[in-house]
Amino acid sequence: MAGKKISRNNDFFDMVYEVTRLIPYGRVSTYGAIARYLGTGRSARMVGWALNACHNNPVFIPAHRVVNRNGILTGKHHFGNSTTMRQLLENEGIVVEDDQIVNFREKFWDPLSELQ
DNA sequence: ATTCTGACAGCAA
């Protein structure tokens, strides 16, 4: 192999993808929670940036299960149509009203406490 | 190398 770098080694991006993949079906997490789990609690924006490039990853990543700390679908505009993210969530039994997850507190999955 | 930007979060008015 003549030094072909498809994806960087375990970068922050891959870490984000890995955690995001661990979010259970029907549950959601937040950018800040993932960032905090990775140790860099103040890089929540980087989590979003990483998910923005998640299409580079061959593995499916349930990025629709990641919302902001208020349970709002701030990244819906990055799923092609503005309704795709909401549909994906509702498909998993999550109720979304006005771009916000209903009973977000109950659906919230925190890697810090769940994965320990 | 320097500057800009962003799928956030926290805090001040």
Next chain:
DNA sequence: TTTGCTGCCAGAA
């Protein structure tokens, strides 16, 4: 309560 500004970090131009 809602709105707006600031800090944050890493990648892209």
